[in-house]
Amino acid sequence: MPTPGNTSGHPVRQFRSGIVWTLLTVYGILTLYPFYWLVISAFKTNEDFYSRPFGLPEKWNVENFSNAWESSKLGTAFGNSLIVSVGSLIITLFIAALASFILARFQFRWKGLIMTFFVVGMLIPIHSTLVPLFILMKQMSLLNTYWALILPYTAFALPTAIFVLTAYLTSIPRDIEEAAFIDGTGLWGLFTRIMLPMSVPALSTVTILSFLHAWNDFSFALVFINKTGLKTLPLAIANFADGYQTDYGLTLAAMTLSVIPTIILYLVFQEQVMKGMTAGAVKG
């Protein structure tokens, strides 16, 4: 395999690995370019945007960001996204962990059926539930409330969460719960004081997956929320872009602000994010 550390030796091989790494670097730049372009353009005026599409801004218009923050009500949108994401995350973690604990550590009659029930759900495309969910929410008077997002985000996070957690909990040795029972710990104590702390690695995978999914979701928010004050970040950004179509710097500044939290999260927790996503994807 050509690697940069491995370029010594045969000149033909050296030449070949040189080509591979040049191509890779070009690919890397192409992948990152849209991000770079987004950020530098966010500082530009409209004229600058036309006249120097690839260049740096003539003048760095920092006020684009404050204007965008104000006029797109980004603060409210951030708050809403945080409420629905964290809300559904907490519910998901708790009820998925409890269900997984039971599915992983107990034998009972309906176990196989319940597992199948969750698997089948993983195959259902989210969007095919939009119409009936909309009608259901309307009848339950949930439209335009935080619950209209928290509950479906939770429901759709459950299958993956239960799969990741059940697999993990099954691998914990039996001796541990026998020891706990001898010490007089009840079922509830076994769950909260022993199993939960022990599943932290699996729980963090589930946390990343569920949070990113809820934070980035567009379609549920689009259908279930139309009150301005309740709009989540992706919805607010999409609407803002429709309204300020011709103010490019401003729209791009709003977009840049909206991606900062997930990019920071990614840079800090990179390894976990990648692992979490693949675990979720492969299981899902």
Place this chain on the structure above:
Amino acid sequence: MNALRSRRFIMLGLAPAVLIYALFVFVPVVWSAYYGFFNWSGIGESKYIGLDNYVEIWHDSVFWRALKNNVIFVLASVFGQIPLALMLAVILHKSNPLQRFLRSAVFLPMVLSTVVIGMIWQYIYHPQIGILNFLLDALGLESWKLQWLSDDKIAIFSLVPPLLWSFVGLYLIIFISALQNIPGEIHDAAKIDGASGIRKLVSISLPMIWGTVQVAIILCISGSLKSFDLVYIMTKGGPAHATELLATYMYNSTFNTYRYGFGSAISTTIVLISLLLIGTSQWATSRKRKEN
């Protein structure tokens, strides 16, 4: 442990997950199939019309166009993302700083909202201010400039690069972890036998991760059938249904033309198509596994 108490614990512990899941995932799907038999505008009376919606879908050219576009997405993903990700994974599966950097760069779009991805690419393709057309100008290729998203012949293909850009990182990471799971002794043995480079890749690495590749193909298929956000943001299914997908068509029928019954029937059709496709691919891969 008291059997009765643990029985109660089992039931109470499973109840919240099962209830929320049933109410917000399962019931809607069943309801959707039921609403599909009605003519209903969302308000007022609904009228039972039997299979009329489904018959209409069968004869609806827009539905077939949407299905065809979905198939284009599936093919573009399977034959675009999988080989590209495999190639990158083979080169990037070790861990020096440059490899780690490139891996992170390729994966980065995965953490963005599809809304932002769609909007970035909308700007890239914009006929007047888009950097793609500026770039073609700069390279002296003015004649290649196109109306990327508003020309009904090419719009659906313009949506493929953003699709690849945003998802290739996922498959890259999946393949890298599969490659890293191949035991070192196998590579050592291959070295002793004199196999190296391409030879080692084709006769050892690839067969060993083939199971993962099959899983990735299933993910590609189901993922492409789920596409909605990207297309909704970039083209809303237009121009003239040229980029319509099953999901956008369902959305447009329900929330723009207020045909709830018809929209529900499309929803049900999407579920059936997904189950059919996934079932087929599961069957195909498990048969393959048995043969091996």
